[in-house]
Amino acid sequence: MWRLWQTTRKKKLENNPNHAPKGSSKGGQFTKGDGGSGSDDDKDDKKTVVSKGAGYDDWKKKLTDWHDERDKKRNAQKNKDTDIIPSTEIPEELRPSGKNYRVEAEKARLRDKNTSETEFIDTYKDRLRPEQIKGISAQIEQYKKDLDNVEINDKKLDLPNIPMKANTHTKNTDGFIHDKSKITIQKAVKENPGTKLMSDRVKSAWNNLPDEHRNLVDNLVIKQSRAVKSRTYNGGSWNRDTKTLTLNLNSRSQDLIEHNFYHEIGHARYSDMKLKNPEKIEAFGKKVKELGISPTNYSQSYRNAERDNDESERNYRRKMKAGGFTINVLAEEILEKNRRNAKDLYENEAHSELNSYVLGNLPKRKVFASPESMKKLLNAYKELHELWVSHQCLN
Numbered sequence: 001m002w003r004l005w006q007t008t009r010k011k012k013l014e015n016n017p018n019h020a021p022k023g024s025s026k027g028g029q030f031t032k033g034d035g036g037s038g039s040d041d042d043k044d045d046k047k048t049v050v051s052k053g054a055g056y057d058d059w060k061k062k063l064t065d066w067h068d069e070r071d072k073k074r075n076a077q078k079n080k081d082t083d084i085i086p087s088t089e090i091p092e093e094l095r096p097s098g099k100n101y102r103v104e105a106e107k108a109r110l111r112d113k114n115t116s117e118t119e120f121i122d123t124y125k126d127r128l129r130p131e132q133i134k135g136i137s138a139q140i141e142q143y144k145k146d147l148d149n150v151e152i153n154d155k156k157l158d159l160p161n162i163p164m165k166a167n168t169h170t171k172n173t174d175g176f177i178h179d180k181s182k183i184t185i186q187k188a189v190k191e192n193p194g195t196k197l198m199s200d201r202v203k204s205a206w207n208n209l210p211d212e213h214r215n216l217v218d219n220l221v222i223k224q225s226r227a228v229k230s231r232t233y234n235g236g237s238w239n240r241d242t243k244t245l246t247l248n249l250n251s252r253s254q255d256l257i258e259h260n261f262y263h264e265i266g267h268a269r270y271s272d273m274k275l276k277n278p279e280k281i282e283a284f285g286k287k288v289k290e291l292g293i294s295p296t297n298y299s300q301s302y303r304n305a306e307r308d309n310d311e312s313e314r315n316y317r318r319k320m321k322a323g324g325f326t327i328n329v330l331a332e333e334i335l336e337k338n339r340r341n342a343k344d345l346y347e348n349e350a351h352s353e354l355n356s357y358v359l360g361n362l363p364k365r366k367v368f369a370s371p372e373s374m375k376k377l378l379n380a381y382k383e384l385h386e387l388w389v390s391h392q393c394l395n
């Protein structure tokens with residue numbers, strides 16, 4: 001129930017660096033320790049020549065300047081400071097923020113993908129087939145174009161701006177920033193280059209979140225899914241009781257992984273709010289139900305969740321009665337839990353999709369609601385989380 005849509009779309013092999021070659025039982029292009037690398041000369045040539053696009057380069061300059069400035073200060077202090085931020089980390093002031101979060105977050109993700117996939121080609125060019133390199137290079141070119149158009153495309157949609165709170169965490173585990181969250185990345189994920197490429201995308205999405213989102217997750221678990229051929233493959237899940245967000249990386253979900261991640265973070269936010277502010281969740285739910293339209297086909301498929309659950313419960317009771325069985329305590333508990341979940345499942349799923357949207361990752365092609373309805377939904381989300389831009393300081 002807590003899953004995102006089940007992927008059935010087949011990926012083209014050409015664009016997918018992580019597929020199993022025909023007849024291979026190894027489950028991927030790469031095996032353990034099978035890194036492969038180009039000559040250092042080649043690498044250096046490439047790095048000095050290739051531009052990653054104006055949008056990327058401007059930002060990269062800011063990042064480099066920040067690190068230079070920091071080092072200068074540090075040297076002046078004779079290396080006294082204890083606040084050591086690794087050079088791979090993005091300082092707070094260069095993380096996504098501002099009045100319209102989704103725009104800045106999407107830019108950050110595109111830059112991160114550009115970096116991660118360029119490094120991937122660089123590191124594995126001897127292992128990759130020419131058409132794979134071509135496929136990834138084409139993707140990188142697209143990121144550059146997208147990066148220059150994020151703002152323009154967002155303005156075209158004419159949807160309300162949504163700000164987000166601060167992103168300040170500096171502790172990190174395997175490059176994932178956090179405060180108290182425990183980060184667990186399965187060994188197989190780190191060892192398989194193609195899967196690592198996907199976990200880099202999750203890392204980017206996670207690091208671009210505001211603190212308050214990350215703080216809801218006690219455990220972040222990133223696993224490699226073996227269910228390559230299963231139709232019931234689940235991209236991710238959120239466990240309310242243990243506050244564990246699990247992501248199952250699978251080549252089939254490559255293009256959905258960030259969306260899956262933000263969707264599950266949405267469930268974390270919803271359950272937290274329901275616990276702390278049930279009346280606000282109720283008000284949000286009322287608006288979504290009255291509108292009767294939710295962001296995507298996926299969330300819309302839960303429109304009649306409550307009615308469907310009632311019906312299946314009735315059928316179950318009828319069958320048990322007809323067979324002369326009694327319903328035991330455990331079964332009653334499960335029925336009760338299902339009833340409770342079904343009651344606001346539609347709003348809950350709608351909220352998760354909105355969460356993906358405001359964090360900058362709900363592709364336009366997935367949006368089912370009209371711009372007018374989307375506006376209403378986003379305003380309901382904004383109100384729920386009290387995300388208003390202060391007007392006083394603008395005057």
Ligand SMILES: [Zn+2]
Nearest residue numbers: 002003004352
């Ligand atoms: Zn869901």
